[in-house]
Amino acid sequence: MGRLARKKQHKGDKPLKEKYRTKRKTKDLDEIHEDMKPEKSQKLLKQDVDFDKPGAGQFYCLHCAKYFINETSLKTHFKSKSHKRRLKALSTEPYTVEEAERAAGMGSYKPPSKVTVETQSTNMETDDT
Template sequence: MGRLRRSRTHRAQRDVHRASRTRARTRDLDQIQLIDLDPKNRAKLEAQALDLEKPGLAQHYCVECAKYFETDVALRSHWRSKVHKRRCKALKEPAYTIEESERAAGLGKEGKRPTTTAIPPPAPEVAMS
């Protein structure tokens, strides 16, 4: 028997989970629905001026995913991918409102307890004959 091979994954990386939490995040679905998918804003995003700081000079942008691509070929390939299709399907559902989130957390009007406890009326007795 020889020595067992040690795992070589994540070498010299102290906390793998922390690294994944601090990655750059894309925009949330509700931000995209309320801001980017508006026809005026969408036209501005699709026809952006040249920007040297952004990938592909900001000429190849997917509005639904809020991502820049280097080339037009990469953008077209992205449009055919599962990631883009899933994102489009998720964007078709209505966005959560603040009221819905408060109700889910128990802070809405329906979640509050009544100030007085109501005593239920007694059940009517059924006479047997």
């Protein structure tokens, strides 16, 4: 075994690392906070039928930014650990420009406030009432 064979073969191979890093990239928390505003959330939850998306785009989790095949898979997702973890992460107010200025010394520190985030209601539940 020579000197070169002992080296890692992909050390410094940046495109390969980026490919794996961005493979399952989802929306950031601040983008999801923008989607949670009432006018935008209504458009996302009541989308037109699009057969290119899973479940024709009718079963969408607003907090995780994911499409699901049917309503049962969406309801089981609401009970999953990943969804609950995302709700907890969304409970903190998103980082703003004003907070960045305060961190740079242009004001006094104010800790981020908590935002109440609840799981969205499904289409069937809103139709029944």
